[in-house]
Amino acid sequence: MEMELIEKAKRGDVGAFEELIKKHEQRIFNIAYHFSQSVVEAEDIAQDAIVKIFKSLKNFRGESSFSTWVFRIVKNVYFDAGRKSFRRYETALPENFEWMDKKTAEEDLERKELLVSVESAVRALPYKFRMVVVLCDIDGFDYKEAAEILKVPVGTIRSRLSRARAMLKEVLGNFLNGQSV
Amino acid sequence: MNCKTAKSKISDYVDGILETDERILFENHISSCPRCAEDLKKMKKLKDIMGLIQAPALSEDFDRKLHYKLIEAKYRNQGFALERIFDFFRPVSVRVVSISAVAAVVVALIVFSGRRNEVIFVNGPGDFAGYKTASFARVLNVNREGILKLNFVSGKKIKNIELKIELPDGIALADGSRNVEWRGNLRKGNNIVLLKVRGVKVGQWDVRANLRKNSVEKTVERKIFVKPDEI
Structure with missing residues (x-):
């Protein structure tokens, strides 16, 4: 089922991708939330990460589990790109x-x-x-x-x-x- | 095991991943060292607390906003950036459609932002000079009004043309209706129709215009994006 959805999503089927990513959405958001200052910002950044996953899906070759691959991209989006997304949210202790x-x-x-x-x-x-x-x-x-x-x-x-x-x-x-x- | 080594093992111990030998040494030390025992207690408590931390649930419109971003990404991936899609609607991107053996009608759809009150005009270009400087809106926004412009460029004057425009679920006229019907003559050159419309539902929608003269008809479809108001 998951592989079927992945293949459809690779061909640009947005509906299949949405079904595929649904069970990971909350966790993707959770990670963003703990690095941001507001729910709105965290949702925005989480959505950007999910879009990146969609655009990168053609590169997924099944060498790791889909879940691991997804969160590797999430981590890349959140941090490797110069940590731009969250840099402004680095905080000192209250x-x-x-x-x-x-x-x-x-x-x-x-x-x-x-x-x-x-x-x-x-x-x-x-x-x-x-x-x-x-x-x-x-x-x-x-x-x-x-x-x-x-x-x-x-x-x-x-x-x-x-x-x-x-x-x-x-x-x-x-x-x-x-x-x- | 001394205190320094014990401190370095506390985290692994609470996760239950110490090897048996190390675990026994660690537990022996804890049983005889009140300070390390206290540290262990705090570490266990810290781990328990962190297990209770939860992020808020996703907002109700998370999926709707995400859907729009994915649709946009899909078209960008395919080389159909929104800008390019709307470039296609410009009058210069004309498409010739035969409506009779003697006349050609060139049709283009353009989405403008605008604040005019007109619901519909069918007239010559001179009457709409003001729109030449109207700024482009690449997409319509939900619950906001914009001007949908159709320019029928005719190679010659054509009498008794019947025009029908069907708006999809995602777009409505300002008064809420979705169908436009007009009967009249096309003049040579530009014949501009302006519709004051409003975004109703987020998505990519087809606007369909049908031209008919006697038994000959031509239907033209164009895609319009309606995006969430807040994006």
Whole structure:
């Protein structure tokens, strides 16, 4: 079924391509979302990546799974082209981040705030570390898939993830104590 | 295992990918080192929290906007950039259609942006000089008005011509109707019809114009793009 749709889409069948890409859309958007500042921007960038996939489909030869190939292009669009798409969204930690170390504030945190704070910390990671965190910890790709998408060895994924988590743990500090998720 | 080595293994441990030997050494260290045990606890919690982070659901019109971009990409891929498609509508890109043995009618469709109130004109070019400077709109926008221009260039005067124009679902006249009928004479030279239209649905649509004289008829179709208003 997937191969049939791919062949149709290669011949320019937009409907077949839309059916093919449908199940990946949300994940493509998710990755964009964690590198942008707004849903509108993330959707726009995700759509550009999907259009790129459509235009590049003639080059897909089945050497990897379609899913891996798709996300490799997504990664290329998002980052390899000079990271133009997201460069302007590189952010520093929010100014109010310090308060998370204060015990009084910590006690008042709700689950939602906890998630928002961790999200903010993830957004503040340098992009190559953020990418592995988003792929593996947030979007659920396994190490092998992430390695294929980013075209790096599995060991590099492991080490980047380890460093990224250590950075997050450092930034979030005592905030990770005691609170139930 | 010392603390430094243990710290470097925490991430792999919470992912369950340490080899058995390393895992045993790591667990032995954790059981005897409160600081590393605390670090492990934080790391597990961090991983749990990140698993709960979700991006918002895609907006309702994500697929509609994407569809338009894909259609545009398809035509660009095929060498039919929108600009080129609309170049095709220019009067210089004329197409000769036989309407009788003695007359030739050249038809071109042009989409203009415009704010004139006219619904339809059939007249000579002199009456529409103002449109010569109208700016081109490459596509119509949904819920916005534009001027669809048809220029019937006739090699000679032709009497009793019947003209019918059918607009597709994606385009309507300003008053909401979709059919135009006119009967009259074509003059030699330009015979311009202007339709004040509005984009209704996003997509690529065929506008069909049918010219008839007695039993001879010719139908001409042209593609018009209607794009989302916000793009």
